[in-house]
Each structure stands twice: as structure tokens, then as C-alpha cells.
Amino acid sequence: MLTGAAGAGQQRLQGPDFERGLGRSQASACGPSGEDAMSAKLNMVQQDPQAAVMENPQSSASTVINIQTETAVPDHIVWSLFNTIFLSWCCLGFVAFAYSVKSRDRKMVGDVIGAQTYASTAKCLNIWALVLGLLLTTGSVVLMVIAYATAYTMIVKVMKESGGYH
Structure with missing residues (x-):
């Protein structure tokens, strides 16, 4: 044959x-x-x-796969999501989330420099969102307590001056 x-x-x-x-x-x-x-x-x-x-x-058919060692570039996406949902003052958390997604996209494409740039911006925005969120939330709570205490004292004072309930 x-x-x-x-x-x-x-x-x-x-x-x-x-x-x-x-x-x-x-x-x-x-x-x-x-x-x-x-x-x-x-x-x-x-x-x-x-x-x-x-x-x-x-x-013979052969396929060469070039696997690069992955550089650890944190994209801060969880932190940005937390700031977006819970500390949404001035929408900084949302902007940080957008930069985190851009950083993750750059990392998937293989652009390590671009991923680091977007991750750095997201980190900075997350820090500002966290600090401003904590300060503004704490300040709001303190102002609310002061306002309610003042209103309560004014109501008690008016009631004492008027002689009770009418």
C-alpha cells in the first residue's frame, strides 16, 4: 500500500x-x-x-503562548465601590470607581504603566472620598445633635414660660 x-x-x-x-x-x-x-x-x-x-x-502545528509575569497593580475597585455606596459625598467615590475600572482594563490589556497611573489616581480619590466622607458624616451628626439639643431646650423653655400645656 x-x-x-x-x-x-x-x-x-x-x-x-x-x-x-x-x-x-x-x-x-x-x-x-x-x-x-x-x-x-x-x-x-x-x-x-x-x-x-x-x-x-x-x-507539525505548534502554538507558542508567551505568558508574562503579572505585575501586581492594585486597582482599588473594592475600596472605590465602598466609597461609592456608603460615603457618597461629592461623588468622589464614583469617580474613583471609574478610574479603578480603567486601571483594571489597562492591566488586562497589558499596559502596566497606564494601569499604575489610573490606580494611583483612584487611590488618591479614594483617600479624599474617605476623609471627606468621614469628616462630613461626623460633622453632620454633630450638627444634628446640636440642632436637636437646641430645639429641645427652646421647646422646654417655651413650655415653662407658658405655664404648661394648653
Whole structure:
């Protein structure tokens, strides 16, 4: 049984199909030495399949995957989400969240410098959002307590002056 060479994109023909596909003139062009070489390769492949792959490396398909070591660039997305939801003064948390998402996108693309730039901006905005959020929340609570205490004392004073409930 004769086997034709099956390169990339070619069909593998065997036996009578091989001679029919090449035609008589092309089959005789291989000559006896070509057929002997083919049968020798076929025997070699049957005995050791890896030998044929090592002999003709261009016919085997290979894929090279270049995996880069990932640089740890924190994108501060959880911190930004926390500031967006709980400390939403001046919308700084939302802006920090947008920069965090941009940093994550840059990191996925492989732009480490851009990811670090966006992450640095997100970190700065998160710090400001946290500080302003805590100060403004604490200040609001203190003002509310003072306002309620003042209102209570004024109501008690008016009630004492009027002599009670009417």
C-alpha cells in the first residue's frame, strides 16, 4: 500500500487513489527510489511515530503562548465601590470607581504603566472620598445633635414660660 505525502492542507491518498490522483506520468516521476523512500518512511512512522515529527518539524502545528509575569497593580475597585455606596459625598467615590475600572482594563490589556497611573489616581480619590466622607458624616451628626439639643431646650423653655400645656 502506498501513502502520499500529506502536508499542511493536502489530502492523504492511499493505494489506487494515490496513483489516480497523481496520474501515471507523475507517479512514474517518483521512480522506484521515491516509492522505496515512501515505504521506508511509512515503516519508520509505524515503528516510532515521534521520529517522523522530529524529522520534519515544519509539518507539525505548534502554538507558542508567551505568558508574562503579572505585575501586581492594585486597582482599588473594592475600596472605590465602598466609597461609592456608603460615603457618597461629592461623588468622589464614583469617580474613583471609574478610574479603578480603567486601571483594571489597562492591566488586562497589558499596559502596566497606564494601569499604575489610573490606580494611583483612584487611590488618591479614594483617600479624599474617605476623609471627606468621614469628616462630613461626623460633622453632620454633630450638627444634628446640636440642632436637636437646641430645639429641645427652646421647646422646654417655651413650655415653662407658658405655664404648661394648653
